[in-house]
Amino acid sequence: MKSSLIIGLLLIALGAASLVYKQISFTTEETVAQIGPLKATAETEKNIPIPDILGVIAIVAGVLVIVIGRK
Secondary structure, eight states, X not given: OOHHHHHHHHHHHHHHHHXXXXXXXXXXXXXXXXXXXXXXXXXXXXXXXXXXXXXXXXHHHHHHHHHHHHO
Protein backbone atom coordinates (compact mmCIF):
# COMPACT_ATOMS: atom_id res chain seq x y z
CA MET A 1 0.00 0.00 0.00
CA LYS A 2 1.19 3.49 -0.77
CA SER A 3 1.84 5.81 2.12
CA SER A 4 -0.42 8.49 0.58
CA LEU A 5 -3.34 6.05 0.66
CA ILE A 6 -2.73 5.23 4.33
CA ILE A 7 -2.40 8.90 5.28
CA GLY A 8 -5.54 9.78 3.31
CA LEU A 9 -7.59 7.03 4.93
CA LEU A 10 -6.31 8.05 8.36
CA LEU A 11 -7.34 11.68 7.77
CA ILE A 12 -10.79 10.60 6.59
CA ALA A 13 -11.26 8.36 9.64
CA LEU A 14 -10.14 11.09 12.06
CA GLY A 15 -12.41 13.63 10.37
CA ALA A 16 -15.41 11.31 10.57
CA ALA A 17 -14.67 10.53 14.23
CA SER A 18 -14.48 14.22 15.08
CA LEU A 19 -17.87 14.81 13.46
CA VAL A 20 -19.41 11.98 15.48
CA TYR A 21 -17.88 12.63 18.92
CA LYS A 22 -17.87 16.48 18.90
CA GLN A 23 -15.59 16.73 21.99
CA ILE A 24 -12.73 15.13 23.88
CA SER A 25 -13.42 14.47 27.58
CA PHE A 26 -10.87 13.66 30.24
CA THR A 27 -10.68 13.62 34.03
CA THR A 28 -8.03 15.34 36.12
CA GLU A 29 -7.29 15.13 39.82
CA GLU A 30 -6.75 18.47 41.53
CA THR A 31 -5.59 19.20 45.06
CA VAL A 32 -8.31 21.12 46.91
CA ALA A 33 -6.60 21.51 50.28
CA GLN A 34 -3.40 20.32 51.90
CA ILE A 35 -2.79 20.51 55.63
CA GLY A 36 0.49 18.91 56.63
CA PRO A 37 0.52 15.30 55.44
CA LEU A 38 -3.24 15.29 54.74
CA LYS A 39 -4.31 16.11 51.23
CA ALA A 40 -7.84 16.52 49.87
CA THR A 41 -8.30 16.00 46.14
CA ALA A 42 -11.19 16.30 43.75
CA GLU A 43 -11.70 14.80 40.32
CA THR A 44 -12.91 17.23 37.68
CA GLU A 45 -14.03 16.37 34.18
CA LYS A 46 -12.83 18.65 31.42
CA ASN A 47 -14.11 18.84 27.85
CA ILE A 48 -12.36 20.13 24.75
CA PRO A 49 -14.88 20.90 21.98
CA ILE A 50 -13.95 19.98 18.40
CA PRO A 51 -15.40 22.34 15.78
CA ASP A 52 -17.25 20.63 12.92
CA ILE A 53 -15.18 22.54 10.37
CA LEU A 54 -12.04 20.67 11.49
CA GLY A 55 -13.69 17.34 10.74
CA VAL A 56 -14.79 18.52 7.31
CA ILE A 57 -11.30 19.89 6.56
CA ALA A 58 -9.70 16.58 7.60
CA ILE A 59 -12.05 14.59 5.34
CA VAL A 60 -11.43 16.88 2.35
CA ALA A 61 -7.67 16.77 2.97
CA GLY A 62 -7.78 12.98 3.14
CA VAL A 63 -9.61 12.75 -0.17
CA LEU A 64 -7.14 15.18 -1.77
CA VAL A 65 -4.16 13.19 -0.49
CA ILE A 66 -5.59 9.99 -1.95
CA VAL A 67 -6.41 11.61 -5.32
CA ILE A 68 -3.04 13.38 -5.62
CA GLY A 69 -1.20 10.23 -4.53
CA ARG A 70 -2.72 8.20 -7.38
CA LYS A 71 -1.23 10.45 -10.05
